[in-house]
Amino acid sequence: MRLKRLHIRYYPPGIILDYEKGGQERSRCIDLLHLTPDTDVNEVLLEIRRIEPLITDSRTDQVKVLIKRLQDKLSQPDERSFYLFKVLQAHILPLTNVAFNKSGSSFITGSYDRTCKIWDTVSGEELHTLEGHRNVVYAIAFNNPYGDKIATGSFDKTCKLWSAETGKCFYTFRGHTAEIVCVTFNPQSTLVATGSMDTTAKLWDVESGNEVSTLALSKILQAYFQKHLIMNKFGHSAEIISLSFNTVGNRLVTGSFDHTLTLWDVPSGRRIHTMIGHRGEISSVHFNWDCSLIVSASMDKSCKVWDAESGQCLATLIGHDDEVLDVCFNYTGQLIATASADGTSRIFNAETFQCVCKLEGHEGEISKVCFNPQGTRALTASADRTARVWSVNSGSCLQVLEGHTDEIFSCAFNYEGDTIITGSKDNTCRIWR
Template identity: 65%
Template sequence: MSKHLKVTFQCYVLINCIFWALLLVMRLKRFLLRYYPPGIILEYEQGGQVKTKSIDLLDLASTDDALSIAQNLSLKEPLITQTRIPQVQKLVTKLQEKIGSTGDRQFYLFKVLRAHILPLTNVAFNKSGSCFITGSYDRTCKVWDTASGEELQTLEGHRNVVYAIAFNNPYGNKVATGSFDKTCKLWNAETGQCYFTYRGHTSEIVCLSFNPQSTVIATGSMDATTKLWDVQSGQELSTLSGHSGEIICLSFNTHGDQVLTGSFDNTVCLWDVHTGQQTNTLIGHRGEIANAHFNFDCSLIATASMDRSCKLWDVRTGHCIATLRGHEDEVFDIGFNYTGQQIVSASADATARIYDAGTQKTIAVLEGHESEVSKVSFNPQGTHVLSGSADKSARIWDVNTGECMQVLEGHTDEIFSCVYNYEGDTILTGSKDNTCRIWR
């Protein structure tokens, strides 16, 4: 064998060894679908551990060629081998069928739950929509079965109002509750067992969230701090100090490595979850922050303020891209659709507004409520907006025309919370009349 041929053969053997080693290191176990926003999640095994990675298809259209998309994904993602292309093509087709659904439907009252003996504070679904939770001034959180409306658990132990509540979605097996008693509690959603009581805040807890991996809970308090807690051990990980006013809202980005906090000091701060260090401060509002959210790809933040405006911010630079005007009174709520291309806001001027995130122009003004609008959200498909108002009603609006499609009536006091489930075929409305209503 010539020296050149010998070297070539050795290189061939080495390349093959590396190739098979990589295959052994990363082995695809299965595909999971994420409908809203559309994407494919790869579950794979590496070094004996099961891991996941997401392929986002935010621009997927129902008219796109599914085979071409699958082939392109195979070129970019080593875990998607040639033999997997037909399987990926079928998954893309299923996603296209799902996003092709407009979510058009009439909702009917399914059940009125006289959930608590005192007014409710918040309502929230688990990821599948099979269960939901309600918090209340009666110091409890309750877990409910969506299909039957039956109470499954009463989570008792707080000594004051249970104000902030959340499932650890997408898992849905744990519930976190934040209270005016200055503590947060972590519960088993199925048995009602309390795992931990997180202590350390010196004032009321008014907002909380799990990170997407369900390993960390963030709590925001009237003491102007946010704390990060370890879900597994119950230990405090860090205290995020820097605001000079009460923390009113917080949320993690999609990756879970950043958290934003909005405050009565008129600013929003960005924090590194791993270090607990402040990485940016969004300064520009002239009134208290009411709410703030990342878009899905974590490139933008939308903020709502008592200064009657909304703002759009670049996450990377912290610069304000645009001020979204039009409301004539305080803005209470704000949110993105799943693609991050549209924004909806709710105001004390009795209207909601839809903006284009790219052009920052108003798409539609949602007029019809007779009093302040406190909550708004897009349906999962992004075709409709749900709004809740102090006029005791919730309304469903067409995103493109701004037309009111349906009025959900029957509550006898203001609606403070309203949410869609993951599929967009069930709505919860929570009211100061001490009831929660399920609409289907």
């Protein structure tokens, strides 16, 4: 192996190594998730040298410079206030979702008007309208970090793969027998995963457009759930409403109305674990960055943290008085944010599982929560027509983003954390800087 280049990754902190092996160029990353401005650089350097043979004596000084650059970035004060840059009359019907590409140079909006639109973040101009679905475009995703493809999942039971540059539709993925409500790319951008109300998830090949596998519980397991575990307002059900790849791309977790999570082996399509413990429908599931933990949010008013290797529940995060509608890790995986129908959000320490702070101030349910890339701020979207920016350390509300005339369903930070987009039932999207 021969090291060719070193790159820096700011969020989460890490150093990317480009190297040559067997005549092929490859890359891997050294994660520095616990790096702080006060971390001893020499100690970090020694640990990197111990675990990474590509970092030789001749590269030591270069790595040291990169670590210091990361520390400088982490030490920058975060005192930004956001102002309304532009109101986009985005769609003729309410929005369902918004999402940035990796660089934040463009973003997408999905809508009940059956379209997805691509927007230029700097100018606010519409770049393309993705038309072809015959029902609500409910789920949307960029193939980050590449950002050259978009997947849209629809209530018309199909998923479409598009060029982010031209707006051309590459493929229409057909096979689900009910609405598609969640969609995501694997980190390598070779697969699209879709989750459906038909109780299955499917994996699709980005290059060929073919179905790779259907992830479904066996009839025996379904029967067991129906007999012993599951009874909700929809009857016996196992609709998949949330899914997430780990950062390696070899595992996929799905969350279902049947109160359970299932962990799948991506290459084989085999079920690894079914995680049982929630007493209500699952609303959101996510891996942390280093693939060690999974967090789930549920209508049973709680979140649970699971060991991604064993499938065991490590902790139950309680305190909300109503359904938990969203949950996420920050980039480094050290914090967890929850959003609830009780109008509050909470920040938990992902190592001790203790509540760090409670975010209070919204006058309606919170449907979406996310961290900025630095992990210092949380952003919430609420039915009270506002979004709020919060301090993760103190729990204080730093800013109220007002102006929407109906519920805000979706919100997101860009990669640098200096731009926010909000999507609303009022048919508009707003850019905040």
